[in-house]
Amino acid sequence: MEIPTARRGEYLQTVFRIIEKNGGSLPLREILVEMPKSLIFNEYEAGHYEKTGYVRWRSMMYLYSIDCVKAGWLVKNKGTWSITEEGRKTLQFSPEEFIRIATQKYREWKRQKDFVELVAEDERGADIAEREATIGYEQAAEIARNEIVEHIRALNPYEFQDLAAALLRGMGYYVSEVAAPGPDGGVDIRAYKDPLGVEGARIKVQVKHRKDTKVTNSEVSALNGLLRNGDVGLIVSSGGFTREAVKEMRNSNNHIEKIDLDDLIDFWEEYYDKLREEDKLLLPLRRIAFLAPNK
Structure with missing residues (x-):
């Protein structure tokens, strides 16, 4: 049994619609949550491949997302998928046409990169084998990212506040x-660029640890009303920001x-080696090497 070409196109076009509905960019983990709400998967699609153990519909989604990237329709960056303007235009295609054109553009990219001789239209075995490393890497990265997200979400508000303070120290701020627990006057963390606070701006931080808000x-x-004399404001939010909130920041006179949850994780990974040992215990990480997928 095989998942039909048109159905594979449905998967990716549904992904694109979910991304577009959410402003053009969305973390992969949120796409995976939304997919079963938008498509009904039959027992075969929801089942697992014996060789890899991967869910079939997810594997197909990953596989053809590679074509979409090479076609210039989709951009992947640190677990976030973004649709391009060219990608938006593909929503006018039929699902079968979508896959046909994406596959064609992937093969054009291969030819330009002097890869192996192109296979026939109905023979994707070599292509699929070549992409297994990419699919395995992306699924492993997804699992690892989700574990980090769940660890952070399980923290209480004051532990999350300590995590934000630890990150600022790792980034070189004092x-x-x-x-402390209780009323804080609207500022959860205060930080400076130097130990005495005489150089550069003072940073006033609000920390919001609300999973779905x-x-x-x-x-x-x-x-903004708490900022004085060149203060810099920072909001660290595990629940993200509304579009109106982002607009308010851009239009502010200060x-x-x-920093949203994905930013926090990215910064934590980037500055991990500069964190204090006791701060690392708040979110301990271990780096694992993977075979690099083809770019």
Whole structure:
């Protein structure tokens, strides 16, 4: 039994619609949550391949997402998938046409890169074998990322606040204050560029640890009202930010930055080696090597 070509096209076009509905970019883990809400998978599609153990529909989605990247329709960056303007135009195609054109563009990319001789239209064995390393890498990366996300979401608000303070220290800032439990006057963390706080701007940080609740524009306005004399505002939110909140930051008369959950994980990985040993215990990581997929 094989998943029909048109059905594979449905998978990817559904992915594109989910991404477009969410502003053009979305973490892969959220796409995977939304997919079963948008498509009904039969028992075979929801089953696992014996060789790899991967879910069939997910494997097909990963496989043809590679074609979409090479076609210039999709961009992948640190676990976030973004649709391009050219990608949006492909939603007008039939699902079968979508896959046919994506496959054609992938093979054109291969030819330009002096890869092996192109296979016939109905013989994708060599292509699929070549991509297994990429699929395996992406699925392993997805599992690892999800474990990190769940670890962070399981923290209580004050542990998450400590995590944000630890990250700032790892980035080279001096954290002068982390609010104790109870009323904090609207500022959870205060940080400076130097130990005495005489060089550069003072950073006032609000930390929001709410899994399913995004920071709103009114919360951005509240922080803006606390900034004085060149202060920089920063909001660290595990639940993300509404579009209105992001717009409020851009239009603010003060400098306000944001760190969402994906930003926090990316920064934590980037600065991990510079963290204090006791801070690493808040979110301990171990690097694992994988065979690099073809670019």
